[in-house]
Amino acid sequence: MASLRQGCGDLRGLVSTFTQSCQGSLNEARGQVSWALGALSVSEAGPQLPEKQQGPPPGCPGRILELKGNIRVLCRLRPGTPSSLVSSEPGLDGSVTTCYRGHRRRFRLDWVFPPDASQEEVFRELEPAVLSCLRGYSVCIFTYGQTGTGKTYSMEGPPEDPGIAPRALQSLFREMRTGGQHQVTLSMVEIYNEAVRDLLAPGPPERLAVRQGPAGQGGIQVAGLTYWDVPNLETLHQMLSLGRSNRATAATAMNQHSSRSHALVTLTLQAASSTRGSGTTGTLHLVDLAGSERAWKAGGVCRARGDPDDAQRLREARTINRSLLALGGVMTALRSRRAHVPFRDSQLTRLLQPALGPGATAVLLLQQGIPEQPGLV
């Protein structure tokens, strides 16, 4: 419990950091900064939040995810978060009261993974939701957090200790071997500076147009996006690694290999009619969101020197923050069950519209912790 206490308080840091980022760097964000609180549903406990499940016995992580129609907010703490910065007390109602650098605040989370949580423990919590795709559900898993807090580590992980995505795929294919025939289709895009690009296109990635589907059919269409039939796990891994190598990355002041784009992997699993779950089509979206660092930090002090690369980093940071604001606005609207959900506010939310709509399950994994350069937190 000590590590849990230590870690979840730093959530305040995430919200606070991002809020400051919006206030300091984005004039257009003024007045909307409350998104970070409402949208992530980690602020003052809101009535829409589902009840936190009973905690699992030690060594036996619980199955906390309901499989339909919910947004779940989990938090993972990066190793090395100093306990002097944070403290928190879990409440009976599932809320977490945190104290971050002396400011007390209540957050409510569905689960907190302490800094020593393994990749396997994290995935074990998500596995039931992942496998529900084989029964026709739509599931979307995000990693969100300041740059360098471990989003890609959690989603992809190093080869010797894979993260959510490789484990999810392995689990799905293992289940399909015993559960019957499915047709698996893959697409992979990145959103870089609000341009949607196909990471699996045979040629150089081009900007693709995102359109609303024809009336009555709903959905979103990405003109020219390639969809690939995936016969087996090995092919899938090869394609994902191709897509990853096409993803825009650039060194920033905060993370040498910082991802400057949002990456969306979409797997469609269509059950053959003779199998269980016959006729169903499930979808798994795995979303590695770009880091939400403060724009001025990403640009770095070199911005003053007029370095074109730094100007580019600054622009990237602004568009990233703007799209994360839009995502927050969508989440707020969904959780408040508002009639209007502003999906059209960014390419990210437009593309995710089918993944966040009625009946879908979204899991937001908040990454918290101290990036590699502690002075930046």
Ligand SMILES: Nc1ncnc2c1ncn2[C@@H]1O[C@H](COP(=O)(O)OP(=O)(O)OP(=O)(O)O)[C@@H](O)[C@H]1O
């Ligand atoms: N739980 C963890 N255990 C061990 N190492 C970790 C963990 N989380 C993150 N790291 C390490 O921290 C560094 C930064 O992590 P990562 O690249 O995943 O951050 P990120 O949030 O994806 O950053 P960006 O938004 O800039 O892409 C990496 O070297 C990664 O291996």
